[in-house]
Amino acid sequence: MSEKAPAGLLLTFARRGEDDAILQAIARLREHGAAEVAAVGTPASAPALRELGVGDIILYGEGHGARAVIGKLRRRRPRTAAIVYWDSSLAGHLKLEALALLTGAKHVLRVAPNSQTVTIGRFRLAWIVFLKCLLACVCTTTAAAICGIAFLCLRARQVIVGGSNAGRV
């Protein structure tokens, strides 16, 4: 595929059970004028994406770094990106949303199983990414506090019973 041709960009984790949503996303990208569809995939998900009809797969992971992937995506100048969500709550998927933002796609399609595809602009997406980043910070801090407190309490009880070498193999 020529790197200068306008392409539609498919962003998905390609999890089991997402095939229908991926096919729906490809169809919507074509409706939005994408002559060809490119996708980011890991070496593990690439074969499944190829089977679903994606010819141009940009590999991520196992030696293919994030910066290189973003560079390759930008060179393809995708006008439209489609993000495949796990369910209609559109929760999570911050990685894919940030990637869509960084590639400079003007329109982003949010595709979820059993719900209508929603088209959003770049600024709306930036706002969503910002809010989710905040949420990630809050959740991670809370989870770290919970796990930290749990670890200290559980370890203390173990040491009281078994001595300071308890659990050391």
Next chain:
Amino acid sequence: MKATIIIINHNGCDLLARSVPAALEAARRAGGHPVFVADDASTDDSIEFLCKAFPEVHVLALPKRGFGAACNAGVEAAETDVTLLLNNDVIVTPDFLAPLLDGLARPNVFAVGCKFLNPDGSLTHALGNRTSGQWQGGLLYIHHETRPEVLERTCPQLYPNGGGMAFWRDKWLALGGFDPLFRPLYWEDVDIGYRAWGRGWQVLYEPASAVYHDQGSTMGRLHRPAHIELMSAKNAVLFAWKDLLDIRLFRRVIAAQARWAADDVLIGGLPNRTRALWWAFRQLRQACRARAQAQRERVRSDEEILALSSGGEQ
């Protein structure tokens, strides 16, 4: 060797109509063993039905305290050396009992688990056969063997499925039975199997003892699927907090759990994990007490437990 068969029931009158006759027939063919039904405060006609249709069955009418507590009460009421626990949706085959008793006669064995078949006799997605475990991503991932050719011989397994297991009653009582930490459901059988291994005993899988299990037909009618998933995830966290005593591994597992929240926002798809962490945290005091008890009992390392239970050399 005398054994007591205990069927656990809650509002499963229609299931008892199929499971009790099969259990009675198996008990009769094995030389006459008592059959109990531990009823966890059913509000349907279970008790009346049992008294009328099967007067030879001992019915324990219990207050509502959940699956684990009903099992514990049933085992306490039994008077034989060996006890069998069966779910009310498990249909035993006529000769399932003798192989379990043979397995228990081996030295150092705590429990023997049945071979679980789907109602149509297949093994596809059947749970509870030749179980083994591996710590991964903050949880113990349980592997349930489903390949028929691997399920043909008696061998060690991590835990016996609580839906069909035979065990020595004295060892069960020494372990304290199913831990109420895991209320309302799931992971109590993994915990007791893990602790039995940790105490120096063995748990076996017995292919000659076949039972038919309609997965989830009991729990599915008592709880919403989302609630079952959440409680199972909560108990998976509590299991790690209680039973993983190897400090190096424990540190790694807790660090992985702390990353779940970030993964939920970055990736998504498994939102139950973060909620499960919060639900588990609410039981931290109980988990601390349970961990102290696990530390007192333990004579094997976590690594040894997983190696031995997956068939590794002792």
